[in-house]
């Protein structure tokens with residue numbers, strides 16, 4: 001099928017221009033001021049913005065957490081993603097503890113995703129146990145297109161100690177790869193939980209109190225000191241607050257290669273949500289927790305200054321029934337929020353429309369930077385001849401309100417409930433297929449696994 005998208009405005013990380021885009025089969029075949037092609041079906045996109053397909057570098061579909069499994073799997077999750085303009089997700093596959101290999105983890109994630117995805121996908125690999133065999137497997141992962149990794153400084157089932165953290169970072173650096181790291185100080189968090197329990201504090205309002213910003217900043221600091229010693233680049237995932245951000249900036253000033261990611265919940269929500277009545281605070285339980293207004297302001301400025309490279313979602317959804325597993329004790333509430341459907345529309349409404357960031361910066365944060373960081377560029381992340389025809393047609397005149405009654409997730413709650421959206425995703429092309437039309441899914445399960453190269457990110 002050949003489509004000619006006429007009269008639209010193409011957004012890139014550098015500029016915004018009125019251009020026609022011709023796509024055939026899976027690829028963009030030309031871009032120009034006035035293209036004509038009698039064989040192509042013309043799609044009039046007058047007044048619309050054309051972004052490269054958004055890439056979400058941080059999702060958890062079909063993941064076991066706290067004795068339950070996320071409400072969204074690869075089928076429902078990638079459907080929601082595509083409806084929101086995300087044409088590629090990179091989910092976290094994981095090794096299991098107890099002598100299991102990375103390959104077993106990767107195979108399991110392929111099984112979870114294969115044939116179910118509505119958008120393209122890949123995996124990062126979470127390393128939770130380090131030994132000689134795991135070390136040898138790193139290259140095996142890279143050979144299979146898995147070029148980014150994940151490490152946890154918290155969670156008993158995933159945590160790596162400082163010795164292994166150093167060894168893993170060093171190995172990844174030598175292989176030309178990097179890990180995204182979940183930074184929180186596990187020991188102090190455990191002590192604060194003990195204190196809360198002893199004092200009879202069991203409600204969700206205690207969640208941010210036992211996971212304070214200082215203990216995220218401490219872990220970021222420790223990570224960066226260890227990464228410096230290992231001479232390895234690293235990414236801080238879901239950065240939430242000013243203190244942690246300052247650690248990133250100071251390491252960069254010290255010459256280190258450090259990338260940072262944040263998420264819409266940290267840009268748009270405040271920690272007062274945990275004190276909502278009737279256990280509603282449980283909806284917002286995620287780790288690290290949602291912080292304060294001054295942290296939001298810091299993160300928005302960091303986006304505008306180019307100090308944070310990407311906005312992902314940490315999509316990890318649960319139903320209210322699942323959240324109720326922690327009704328008697330907030331530490332048993334499965335942690336995570338849905339978000340993959342509204343990342344682009346929220347960033348446009350609350351970032352671009354308010355003047356906090358530009359359209360071009362939005363393109364850099366959602367498309368170009370994740371594509372470069374995760375070895376997908378220029379196949380993805382840009383509207384350019386030869387690139388995959390992944391295109392989001394964004395209507396800046398559309399208006400809607402986020403609601404769990406209408407969202408596409410397999411959940412009955414939405415942390416952004418009631419948020420107004422001042423734009424909508426009108427159409428989405430996935431590798432040349434018109435997969436979303438008039439805001440509705442037109443084709444599903446077209447997603448394929450995309451093997452990745454090593455990172456090509458070299459700053460802006």
Ligand code: DUC
Pocket residue numbers: 060182285286287288314316335336337
């Ligand atoms: N944080 C969450 O809240 N859920 C899943 C994983 C994570 O890092």
Ligand code: ZN
Pocket residue numbers: 058059060314
């Ligand atoms: Zn996560």
